[in-house]
Amino acid sequence: MALNYILFAFFAVMAIGSSILMVTRRNIIHSAVFLIGALLATAGIFLQLQAEFLFVVQIILYVGGIMVLFVFVIMLVNLDVSMRLVQFNRQKWVAGVLALVLGAQVLFALWVGRGELRLPAPAVDVSPRNTEAIGQALFQHYMLPFEIASILLLVAMIGAVVMAKRRV
Amino acid sequence: MGHLIPPSILPYVLPVIYGVVIVAVLPLMAGYIVLLERKVMADMQARLGPMRVGPHGLLQPIADAVKLLLKEDIIPEKADKLMFWIAPLVSVTMALVAYSAMPFGPAFQIADLNVGLLFILAVSSLGIYGIVLGGWASNSHYSLLGALRSAAQLVSYETAAGLGLVSALLLAGSLSLKEIVQAQYDQGEWFVFSVPIGFFIYLVGSIAETNRAPFDLPEAESELVAGYMTEYSGFRWSLYFLAEYANMIIVAGIATTLFLGGWLRPFPHFSDHLPGTSVEIMDGLPAMVFLGVALYCFWLAPKQPVKIQKIVMATVGGLCIALAGTMVAALFGPEGVRLGVYGGFWFMVKVMGYLYAFLWVRFTFPRYRFDQLMRLGWRFLIPLALVNLIAVATAKVASQEWGWYPRITMILATIFTLGVALWLASRDAKQEPAVEAAGGD
């Protein structure tokens, strides 16, 4: 039980620390690396929640796919000039206050409802296992969203290729 | 021993010991694989290879390691220091983390994850960052180009290799590596005989994924100096090097586990015993092979021209006899020891065989140009892998639901996929002259 808390604390600190660093860096590549750190910490949280399939999917797709895309584009549009300019826009104070107010609202809701979320009973039956359970759910109950997601990916692929093509 | 360790940490002791053993043995093993590569290259090129350092060059890796550790650590002036420092670390860390799910024997596995196979794929895909960040941090055109090319190549062939793996996964029914080996034991044959095309796709994909020839354009000496490794020297370069060879052993381990039966021996169900004992005949095979090699060494020893070489041959012969003795002793030991020793032996033999295939391919084929490489990956391997997957799935359904013989359905699936492969290859061959004539694209 203590190991649960230690793991959660470790991954939570890593996630929050990496994301704060990501939002404040001047160098875009450093921001990308810290986002990778935050995503890896999130994957660790998934593993700690015993969702092992989402753990590997997060690493393969998010860190190994989406972030590689980000890093490639950052290398293609890198402007050393932009690193010397002002990094935060003119509305930063108003925006910051508004974001914190939003956060405080949700925090209040969480405070009011603390302890109301019931913990699950300890599960004794682990079959079907996580991957198989997700597979069964995806292909039985959620078949339509699955097909729509594949069409969405196809459309996004075509869109990205068209947008990034050089018009010769 | 169990009562000396508090029960709360008892489950963690053995994995930690395995981890320490792996991390300690791996750099030495990587160094000796480099020596092996140079010797095999020399043999294929009708020469001798490193012979100076130690008898027959056996201390060459030690000399290389000492040299690399003592070299000056140069950082380019405008390089991004944080990235420059992190990049080799990322490569090596990811290569080493992948070892935590690899089953070296029936009991020698640090963590048997439910999604072990996907975990190793995921960690291998994280190794891309070591290359990309290394190329970027060097602040040099050659490095960046090499890094981007290498990353593009890795991402493309990762997809194809993964699809090749999935076709074997269909037969195994689980993502846990231990259960995949168990499935091969239950089905009585290695998956390479059921899905040979999947094995071929994974072989090509894994050669490209580890940046080995003929797909080593990003790090070829004559092309981009050393690609993303250009600006790294001394210990940092050796980290990259270690990562590359560790990656090679990982992909060989995955291929062995999925396709070549893991730590099973060649005929796992052929359990004829030696008359009067409980020893199975097939288990005696390794000991006999070692004895044969030892006799050959002893026969060659007097024919060596120089005295030191006579001594070396005799020592090698002695070592082989010792190994044969260990094998035979393990046969009569407790069950766990016997399984462990023989499992480890067969796993290493298969991994070495796969790595020998890597080396063989390296010194046989010319290098692919980058556009040819990408064309091969996207226009040949990925469609072939998809067709293979569909064929194997259909074959499995046919044998389970419709009651056809499994062997017949698999052979039909293989023939169909071979036909598609030939069609794909001929399509590319026809198109290539047109592309060349148009001056490329």
Place this chain on the structure above:
Amino acid sequence: MGAPTTMIAPDYYLLLSLALFTIGVIGVLTRRNVIIVLMSIELILNAVNINLMAFSRMWGSVDGQVFAIFVITDAAAEAAVGLGIILAFFRNRETVLADEMDMLKW
């Protein structure tokens, strides 16, 4: 493989998700560089994923995880298209700062 362990209180995961969400919102609203804005959006989506996973574990059903898979799929699609747009814009206007992307037609 071990028996499943009991979960720590879901409130902690919700707090973590809230923290990441707020940081992501601050990143979207205050940074000038459009690429960092996109990265902050990815962070927001991750915060939502943590929330979904925590509740999926709490209820013991796998629906939350399936939802999270779809969120990851959407994030991939949106990142690809968004980065394509940034590349196209950069080729024309040589800038990636949100302040300078202010004309609909030039």
